[in-house]
Amino acid sequence: xxGDIPLREPxxxxxxxxxxxxEQGIAGAEFYLLxxxxxxxxxPRIPVSKHPITPPVEAKFDDELAKDEIPGWSGYVEWxxxxxxxxxxxxxxxxxxxxxxxxxxxxxxxGTNPVLEGIRWKQxxxxxxxxxxxxxxxxxxxxxxxxxxxxxxxxxFPYNGEPPKxxxxxxxxxxxxxxxxxxxxxxxxxxxDSWFLRLEGLVREPKKLTLADLQDETRFPRMERxxxxxxxxxxxxxxxxxxxxxGDEMINAPWxxxxxxxxxxxxxxxKKVIKYCGGLIDGAKHLELxxxxxxxxxxxxxxxxxSVPYSxxxxxxxxxxxxxxxxxxxxxxxxxxxxxVMGYIGARSVKWLYRIxxxxxxxxxxxxxxxxxxxxxxxxxxxxRWTDGIQIQEMPVSSAxxxxxxxxxxxxxxxxxxxxxxxxxGGRWPERVEVSADGGFSWYMVPVENLSPKHKFAWRTWTMExxxxxxxxxxxxxxxxxxxxxxxxxEVRNAWNWGLHVTSSAHRVRIYSVNKSKEVTKARLEExxxxxxxxxxxxxxxxxxxxxxxxxxxxxxxxxPRDIEV
Numbered sequence: 043x044x045g046d047i048p049l050r051e052p053x054x055x056x057x058x059x060x061x062x063x064x065e066q067g068i069a070g071a072e073f074y075l076l077x078x079x080x081x082x083x084x085x086p087r088i089p090v091s092k093h094p095i096t097p098p099v100e101a102k103f104d105d106e107l108a109k110d111e112i113p114g115w116s117g118y119v120e121w122x123x124x125x126x127x128x129x130x131x132x133x134x135x136x137x138x139x140x141x142x143x144x145x146x147x148x149x150x151x152x153g154t155n156p157v158l159e160g161i162r163w164k165q166x167x168x169x170x171x172x173x174x175x176x177x178x179x180x181x182x183x184x185x186x187x188x189x190x191x192x193x194x195x196x197x198x199f200p201y202n203g204e205p206p207k208x209x210x211x212x213x214x215x216x217x218x219x220x221x222x223x224x225x226x227x228x229x230x231x232x233x234x235d236s237w238f239l240r241l242e243g244l245v246r247e248p249k250k251l252t253l254a255d256l257q258d259e260t261r262f263p264r265m266e267r268x269x270x271x272x273x274x275x276x277x278x279x280x281x282x283x284x285x286x287x288x289g290d291e292m293i294n295a296p297w298x299x300x301x302x303x304x305x306x307x308x309x310x311x312x313k314k315v316i317k318y319c320g321g322l323i324d325g326a327k328h329l330e331l332x333x334x335x336x337x338x339x340x341x342x343x344x345x346x347x348x349s350v351p352y353s354x355x356x357x358x359x360x361x362x363x364x365x366x367x368x369x370x371x372x373x374x375x376x377x378x379x380x381x382x383v384m385g386y387i388g389a390r391s392v393k394w395l396y397r398i399x400x401x402x403x404x405x406x407x408x409x410x411x412x413x414x415x416x417x418x419x420x421x422x423x424x425x426x427r428w429t430d431g432i433q434i435q436e437m438p439v440s441s442a443x444x445x446x447x448x449x450x451x452x453x454x455x456x457x458x459x460x461x462x463x464x465x466x467x468g469g470r471w472p473e474r475v476e477v478s479a480d481g482g483f484s485w486y487m488v489p490v491e492n493l494s495p496k497h498k499f500a501w502r503t504w505t506m507e508x509x510x511x512x513x514x515x516x517x518x519x520x521x522x523x524x525x526x527x528x529x530x531x532x533e534v535r536n537a538w539n540w541g542l543h544v545t546s547s548a549h550r551v552r553i554y555s556v557n558k559s560k561e562v563t564k565a566r567l568e569e570x571x572x573x574x575x576x577x578x579x580x581x582x583x584x585x586x587x588x589x590x591x592x593x594x595x596x597x598x599x600x601x602x603p604r605d606i607e608v
Contacts (some may be wrong), residue, residue: 057586070148070286076383079256107131108172110127110335114236116178117228118334118394131170131343138169147286151296156195158291163199166338167202167228174336177228180500184229188374190219196295200225200335201374204300207444211463211503214304215268216366221303223374224273226292226409227335228348234378239315239362243330243399247321253378253472256362262310263362270465270501273301273388274414274434277442277545287542288423294542299442299549302465304500307372307382309363312355312398326400327352329360330407331381339408344396347407348390349588350383350435352400359384359469359499362395385467386497387434390415404433417539426540437467439530439545441475443517451580453567455559458518462549464493465501466524472502474523481546482532483516513563516555520546534563554580 044335063069106360107130108119121128126469140162151157160178166176178199192209196202204210204222234253234269242248256262274298280288288294312329316322354360355400359585361382364371376393383390389409404410415431442462458479464472476485496502510516521530530548531537537547556577558564570577573586598604 055287067148068150071145071266072305073148105172107134108170108174110173112236114233115230115334116232117173117230118182118232118396119173119336119345121336122332122347122397122467125235128343132341135166135338135341135343138165140165140169143289143291145289146291146296147282151222156198158197158295160197160199160292163292163338165511166547167336170343174228175338179437180231181225181229184231184373185223188219188372189223190217193220194298194300196297197292200227200292201229202292202297204297207299207447210300210302211461214301216305216505218305218369218372218375220302221305221366221375222273224275224295224301224388225374225393226389227333227337229374230334230495231373231392232334232378232396234364237378239379239395241315241319241400243401244322244324244326245316245322245400249319251315253364256310256315256379257364262314264308265311265358266308267382267384268302268304268306268307268500269361269382269384270302270464270499271382271388271391272437272440272465272467273297274437276301276440277549278542280545280549281538281542284442284534285538287538287540299444299463300462301388302501305367307361307363308365309361309379309382311358312360312362312381313358315362315398316352316355316400319468322352322400325402328401328404329355330399330401331390331392331395331396331406331413332397332399333376333392334396334474337409339412342408343556344407346390346392346409348410349401349404349405349407350386351404354383354386358558374375385436385469386415387437387467390435414543415541416543417541419538420441422540431541434543435463438544438545439464439466439470439472439522439524439547440546441465441472441520441530442522442549443477443518443551446553449553451554451556451578453556453558454510456509456511456557458510458553458555459505460508460518460520461503462520463501463503463507464520465523466522466526466528469498470526471496471498471500471530472522473525475502475504476521476523477506477508478519479508479512479516481550482519482521485521494533510555511548513557513558513560515552518551518553519548 054091064072109489110116111120118357164178167177192206193203194206202224205220208221234599237253239251278297279297282296328349328351330347330349335346337344337346350360360377364379379395381391381395412428414434416434421430443460443462445461452458460477466472473487478485486508488504492505494503523529530546532548534547537545
């Protein structure tokens, strides 16, 4: 009887107080702090603080603070030579209240493109004023000019972008418009004829060299190398989906598998340039590389800087390049000159390079000393110290599946076509790639002929047909072995760290397998096609019978009843 069911159910426009979403962690950013060190009744439920988005800020000082100083250098502001100017910039930033980073881990990632805007970074530039206030818009214009329309823009400013999965390994060498970009500031535009490189610090003969000087083959022999550059944030989305971590939208943008690219670079060895300056003196062991872009960190303003050990330079593994894939280096990739540090984290390959300083110790610039650190799992917001993190230099062995995609329905006939990339840093290379269709219990080796050629500092793209008799949800997994027999941790948890860097675990993709070689499956798919009913999404209930009543009765007549009495 259903007579006691009310004619109308109450309708809620939202879930009551959104409690269910919070309880299930779908809106984890709304959780109040649970302090179990306090007794019952002593713990007020303090809601998460909400910072209003402030309107764009204006500079409080005149535009002389940030101006174009060198003819032909547009959008470049020199900070390192002027400690007083850096202090003034710090005072400006301290006089404003800026919004916090947007939440993109404990709440759903926006479905927009650009995914994140970089509001704080834009406001920091506008607060300083002068040339910097126009840099965000100028940089975005360059993105639209030089990057492929298919690019996924993770962060509009400073620009961070990667190609979609379907295009990451479409070619073994990444076309310039599809090569990922991870910028730390705006994009300065520098006239090649007015560009120069300062070499200073602990070198015997400090020099200032022009582009024509570097391209003079009587002084510096040319180098050409195929090099993979990988961001330490590659596949970060996997760590985020498991456990949230440091949430700065620029430092830890939600990268997928496309923050890696391979190009052929032409330039010269930095070792030859150091030799041209008479070599290092007074125990110098590190070279600081400085870019013309402006960087912000904890209300400080500076030029982007990192360092590499001289041992890396001495091995001819640091290039100064002006050509990428047979073309002039694009503006967005650091023209006129950028560094390419082979086998290292991408952050060391400084763009818009204009200064190299020899020193005894690694630079204390924040990107080197306070960021790109690999922490133990026990280190987090409550207890991290910079010295607890390992500075990321050489990239570990890693790999990724580019097709099929996670949660995709795949119809096959006993073999699933899989493709992807594999890479190992530090001068190592992928020697063997293996794929599993059962979550990592059984592994199949990618045939050697299905791997792109070996190169010391480049990835190998791969394809293979993986045997699969199973139907329903399965897990494809890929792992790589490099020539030193290094391989990948099996689970994301094994590589999780507070900074969300280096997702080097075996890449896992869950797909819904439909094996058309099975007669029942084949007939069922034909029925969907005949009725013109879509088979996806897989979660949608089927609106026509699975079998006839005659088939139903015939089955039980043959198999016996569902229940028996004795």
